[in-house]
Amino acid sequence: MIAKSTTTVINTAIQKCNSLSHIKQIQSHLISSGFFQFSPSSRFKLLELTAISSYGNLSYATLIFNYINNPSTFDWNPIIRGYAQSSTPQIALTLFISMLRASQKPDAVTCSFALKACARALAKFEGYMMHSFVIRSGFMLDLLLQTTLTDLYCKVGEFGDARKVFDEMPERDVASWNALICGLAQGGFPNEALELFHRVCRMGMKADDVTVLGALSACSQMGVLKEGDKVWCYVKKERLDLKVIVCNAVIDMYCKCGFVDKAYDVFRSMSCEKNIITWNTMVMGFAMHGLGVEAIELLNEMDCVGVCPDPITYLGVLCACNHAGLVEEGHRLFNSMEEKGIVHNVKHYGTVVDLLGRAGRLNEAYEIIKSMPISPDIVLWQTLLGACNTYGNVELAEIASQKLVEMGSDSCGDYVLLSNVYASYKRWNEVGRVREVMNIKDSKKVPGFSYTEVGGVLHKFINGDQSHPCWRAIYAKLDEIMYRIKEHGYVSGTRFVLHDIGEEDKEYVLCYHSEKLAVAFGLLTTSHETPIQVIKNLRICVDCHAVIKLVSKVYNREIIVRDRARFHRFKEGTCSCRDYW
DNA sequence: TTAGGGTTAG
Numbered sequence: 001m002i003a004k005s006t007t008t009v010i011n012t013a014i015q016k017c018n019s020l021s022h023i024k025q026i027q028s029h030l031i032s033s034g035f036f037q038f039s040p041s042s043r044f045k046l047l048e049l050t051a052i053s054s055y056g057n058l059s060y061a062t063l064i065f066n067y068i069n070n071p072s073t074f075d076w077n078p079i080i081r082g083y084a085q086s087s088t089p090q091i092a093l094t095l096f097i098s099m100l101r102a103s104q105k106p107d108a109v110t111c112s113f114a115l116k117a118c119a120r121a122l123a124k125f126e127g128y129m130m131h132s133f134v135i136r137s138g139f140m141l142d143l144l145l146q147t148t149l150t151d152l153y154c155k156v157g158e159f160g161d162a163r164k165v166f167d168e169m170p171e172r173d174v175a176s177w178n179a180l181i182c183g184l185a186q187g188g189f190p191n192e193a194l195e196l197f198h199r200v201c202r203m204g205m206k207a208d209d210v211t212v213l214g215a216l217s218a219c220s221q222m223g224v225l226k227e228g229d230k231v232w233c234y235v236k237k238e239r240l241d242l243k244v245i246v247c248n249a250v251i252d253m254y255c256k257c258g259f260v261d262k263a264y265d266v267f268r269s270m271s272c273e274k275n276i277i278t279w280n281t282m283v284m285g286f287a288m289h290g291l292g293v294e295a296i297e298l299l300n301e302m303d304c305v306g307v308c309p310d311p312i313t314y315l316g317v318l319c320a321c322n323h324a325g326l327v328e329e330g331h332r333l334f335n336s337m338e339e340k341g342i343v344h345n346v347k348h349y350g351t352v353v354d355l356l357g358r359a360g361r362l363n364e365a366y367e368i369i370k371s372m373p374i375s376p377d378i379v380l381w382q383t384l385l386g387a388c389n390t391y392g393n394v395e396l397a398e399i400a401s402q403k404l405v406e407m408g409s410d411s412c413g414d415y416v417l418l419s420n421v422y423a424s425y426k427r428w429n430e431v432g433r434v435r436e437v438m439n440i441k442d443s444k445k446v447p448g449f450s451y452t453e454v455g456g457v458l459h460k461f462i463n464g465d466q467s468h469p470c471w472r473a474i475y476a477k478l479d480e481i482m483y484r485i486k487e488h489g490y491v492s493g494t495r496f497v498l499h500d501i502g503e504e505d506k507e508y509v510l511c512y513h514s515e516k517l518a519v520a521f522g523l524l525t526t527s528h529e530t531p532i533q534v535i536k537n538l539r540i541c542v543d544c545h546a547v548i549k550l551v552s553k554v555y556n557r558e559i560i561v562r563d564r565a566r567f568h569r570f571k572e573g574t575c576s577c578r579d580y581w
Numbered sequence: 582t583t584a585g586g587g588t589t590a591g
Contacts, residue, residue, distance in 0.1 A: 150585090
């Protein structure tokens with residue numbers, strides 16, 4: 001028997017560990033003194049520290065664990081927890097099964113780690129098995145497990161089951177609400193997430209930092225400024241702005257709602273210390289708004305105040321140069337990364353290829369791809385192909401298309417671009433051949449949709465959509481728009497339509513793109529001085545861009561479109577992207 | 582002796 005006071009001394013020493021070598025010293029002391037075998041609490045502390053602390057080492061923790069004769073639940077728990085939060089969470093589930101085979105009984109804590117592992121591994125089937133195990137073990141009344149289950153079902157996309165677990169909870173605390181709010185926000189249901197946030201506030205429950213993170217993410221996705229403002233007021237009232245993670249989310253929200261100035265105000269007036277994510281979010285915000293010079297200035301400021309940029313900072317700055325057309329600066333920054341100790345990743349290559357490609361420097365872009373020490377991905381070849389389409393480079397377009405086929409890309413956009421390049425040289429035989437392959441492959445297109453907020457209600461439009469209650473009026477308005485802008489020189493850009501249909505029909509397909517429907521609806525339902533705000537899931541197409549520019553002039557209306565890549569602010573016939581996107 | 586919910590990315 002070991003005296004309790006001795007155990008306390010040992011455990012205090014373990015807690016003071018701050019390096020792996022320190023852990024090893026303690027371990028050897030525990031083994032030689034017999035504590036490893038006879039003091040379960042010391043062994044637990046040692047395992048926990050080795051498996052989950054920042055200076056620990058999971059492989060080493062596994063070595064220690066394998067040294068234990070007949071491990072107890074208290075020995076299994078820290079090792080399962082360690083793997084659950086590692087990059088290989090599926091190992092935690094294998095260990096959970098090994099534990100059952102070794103006839104050790106998992107407790108509610110073991111289950112919480114196993115559920116976490118399922119969520120991180122997106123293991124839906126194993127998640128259902130674990131849920132059943134939790135019920136059979138009699139742990140279903142555990143509030144923490146119910147919350148973990150709610151989170152798990154959201155992460156694997158089973159929102160119905162998440163809702164069921166949540167609705168059946170006898171009592172809920174703020175973390176349970178957060179699991180559902182954040183789960184819905186991250187799972188593509190921002191509207192529902194925001195509604196729940198308001199419900200939490202109405203119930204008089206104190207929303208905490210995690211709740212507002214979920215709400216802010218929802219506002220960012222939908223681009224709803226008024227809602228975002230409300231959350232920001234709540235954040236200030238509850239002093240949640242003392243948390244850097246919350247400020248970062250607020251900056252991101254204002255950028256994505258189209259108000260980079262407000263984001264910058266928050267960035268400048270933060271009362272807590274900025275972290276690298278704060279800087280990166282602001283840089284990315286500038287990029288999104290085509291403010292290349294501002295992004296570069298921020299990078300320089302980081303250098304002045306001694307903050308080390310990371311690969312994401314450089315990605316943001318390169319992206320900003322790309323959107324602002326700062327070709328030389330972007331190219332120079334890309335080349336300077338190595339001396340700053342930052343290794344180029346595939347996204348950096350993607351951005352610089354885009355940058356050079358848009359500037360017509362196709363051969364340089366291709367040389368960069370050829371010199372890459374890592375494999376180019378599908379997006380990168382698509383970027384080059386896009387530039388080939390713009391500049392009519394058949395030779396490189398064929399190379400990029402061939403690579404895309406080899407890589408198994410089945411995006412119909414690839415075929416459209418290649419056939420457009422052939423079409424621009426009137427090489428109709430090749431156009432026909434590409435179209436044929438495209439039909440055989442039955443390439444799928446991601447459906448485009450846009451939404452706009454009018455009177456606090458979000459209206460969603462899909463290409464060619466007739467589901468909106470006012471669709472007849474919207475289509476009539478669009479006909480009027482097309483008629484009026486044609487008087488100002490608009491010619492339909494039918495070469496961007498994919499389908500093999502007659503010219504008139506092509507015009508029809510283009511005409512009812514979701515962003516045009518949203519703009520027509522905005523013109524119908526909002527007053528003259530209100531800017532129309534539209535959010536699109538894909539990049540805006542060339543034809544819609546041309547149409548909206550003219551609409552902003554003919555109807556004298558400001559129109560702001562956030563597409564997948566950036567913001568376009570249309571005013572008096574021009575766009576803030578200067579047609580460079 | 583141990584558990585739940587979380588911000589940036591072509």
